[in-house]
Amino acid sequence: MTFHLSQRSRERLKGVHPDLVAVVEAAIGRTSVDFMVTEGLRTSARQAELVRAGASRTLNSRHLTGHAVDVAAWVDGQVRWDWPLYPRIAEAFKAAAAAAGTPLIWGGDWPRLRDGPHFELDRKAYP
Numbered sequence: 001m002t003f004h005l006s007q008r009s010r011e012r013l014k015g016v017h018p019d020l021v022a023v024v025e026a027a028i029g030r031t032s033v034d035f036m037v038t039e040g041l042r043t044s045a046r047q048a049e050l051v052r053a054g055a056s057r058t059l060n061s062r063h064l065t066g067h068a069v070d071v072a073a074w075v076d077g078q079v080r081w082d083w084p085l086y087p088r089i090a091e092a093f094k095a096a097a098a099a100a101g102t103p104l105i106w107g108g109d110w111p112r113l114r115d116g117p118h119f120e121l122d123r124k125a126y127p
Contacts, residue, residue: 003034015041016066019102020121024069026096033088035071036079038117039063057113068120086116093119 005013005028013021024037042050042063050056062068073085090106097104103122107115 003028003031006036009037012037012040013069016069017121017126019100019126020067020069020104020119022100023093023096023102023104023119024071026100027089027092030095031089031092033085033092034074035089036074037069038072039070040068041066062120062123067123067126068118070117071119072117081117083116090116090119 005025009024013024016024028035040063042061044059044064047056047059047061047064051059063070071089073080073082073089075085086108090108093104093106103125105120105122107118107120
């Protein structure tokens with residue numbers, strides 16, 4: 001089954017680096033688990049709000065520069081946060097990034113505070 005980005009997801013990609021947008025667009029065509037984009041570019045105020053709420057631990061997020069997106073698995077018409085869904089989504093993101101030659105970091109690969117919904121352009125290639 002091939003999935004497609006919703007208009008809402010496309011709206012949430014506004015301000016995101018074009019290379020990351022291209023990876024998201026390619027990943028939706030490769031994934032075995034449908035997903036939606038929940039956040040892309042964030043304001044400093046939004047980032048501070050997330051830190052205060054404990055949903056983020058940094059004020060220096062890649063979301064502030066449009067170098068990161070968060071996604072949510074979309075299964076049977078609802079958002080699902082079950083961890084096993086996110087490595088499947090990440091597989092599609094990683095394959096899409098590799099095909100495009102775009103260095104990508106998945107939050108689920110972080111040794112601490114794994115963040116399955118988070119994908120960002122590698123700082124080494126995209127400072």
